[in-house]
Amino acid sequence: MNQNHFDKIKNGNGFIAALDQSGGSTPKALAAYGVPEDSYSGEDEMFDLVHEMRTRIITSPAFNSDKILGAILFEQTMDREIEGQYTADYLASKGVVPFLKVDKGLADKENAVQLMKPIPDLDETLRRANERNIFGTKMRSVVHEPNEKAIKTVVDQQFDFGKQIIAAGLVPIIEPEVDINSQDKETCEAMLKNEILKQLDALTDDQNVMLKLTIPTKANMYKELIDHPRVVRVVALSGGYSRDEANEKLKENDGLIASFSRALASDLNANQSDEEFNEKLQQAVDTIYDASVNKK
Template sequence: MQISEMTAKMAAGNGFIAALDQSGGSTPKALKGYGIEDGAWTTEEDMFGLIHDMRCRIIRSAVFNGDKVIGAILFERTMDGSVDGKPVPQALIEKGVVPFIKIDKGLEDEVNGVQLMKPMPELDALLTKASALGVYGTKERSVINSANREGIAAVVAQQFEVGKQVLAHGMMPMIEPEVNIKSETRAECDAILRDEILKNLEALPEGTQVMLKLSLPIVPGTFDPLVSHPRVLRVVALSGGYKRPEACVELAKNAGIIASFSRALLDDLRFQMSDAEFDAALGEAIDAIYAGSTIKTAPVTA
């Protein structure tokens, strides 16, 4: 796929984005969910080797392809690795899956109800490397815990500042200001976030676009103005702690938003499964998330 083909697939492709970007702190939990306990490795390299093997198994699966999975977000170590001798981004592209990379380095402590991203002094070098490997875009995550307008404005401003740096490398930024779904002021957070994003979208250079990765709103349709905005290529949703059935129900309530799920995609996969069992479990998850993303057929409650 050329860049123009990737952009077209992101803009209008039927499917969803797989988040395969668990990083250092979340890797042990991801491995435990996969059926590999803490004692199975002795070094960090061993741990990352095990999670890489899991991701390779997913990418190799016949059910994981560009028909329903239009993109995948990678951890930097995964991007630097290979699948059967091919660089991971190239292996994805050959399956019709557009590669992204997680670029944030974690979160600062909470101030004004939000957690900003830590500094990324080596970002330009990472973007240069990722672009050379054929990676289409990036993903960068902040967290919003309460409806503090000053805090939310700071999160969005930082996200768009990083996004402009990504755009300068000819790559697509996926801006992710995650609203904590356990927040007691979640509806207010969603509304403030939408308004702050709209302000920053209007300030983007003419002819540029970004993608947005957002928590599913507590009030369906809250993000409709973002979905239809000409400077937004696509709005995708994180599962945010919802189990897959509930995540798909909430997703189906929001027209124009597709999934970018991690745990909700991987929950039923186990290291001990045969290849046939693994493919069946992965295929079932892909079908459910695809339906919630595109057909919008998940059961919708009143």
């Protein structure tokens, strides 16, 4: 593990950029960026275009370590280059800590939750991640409604994979998202916190994780998780909230920082001039940073 990266993520001021849209969400991300599906054919062209989008974001002057602590990458992005360097190495050269999305997507909804699909090649992915100088990983599940047994299953699966990731020398970001449209979101969050605490308390002193959680309905609901000695950092997903709404909610939670995807890139467009693109990205970075470090 890179100790400098660990210290930066644990103690630095800023937020983590989520640039990890995968095969299923890439067409939506490109469409939001002004690249409609009928402008490309096949996955190869699609992934070339999304890498161009990510490259434009990452190489922008607005994307730097003054306000951005880390960036989460899609597996293909890890294997591609930016200005002659593998993406993670390019990020590190800018002082931004690289993470990798390792899950294979969500299983079908069952008992009001969505587990992760199996990750049969995780050990090989982790080996390659170490070769590419990746610091940590991310994997996502979703909780839709309060079902204590099902939520326990979600958290157990996350931590089982998390321990495998820790054993490979990486820091897992455990992401059991609570759907912002849940009819009983606050109850889901209380159940989720209890199950996460049980898993955290069972970790050994050399096992550390990060958590990526939906901004809670009740401010500071997750303070106990943020303060837990086995937690490096707790970051928040935007979850479908607009950037302004996500920022306002984030400000109410001490110690919680952003890891936004759509809320970061929502004003960016392929047809913008570099000047306009960089200006829009800078505005997004500034407001998300402010919400992450300046609390009410």
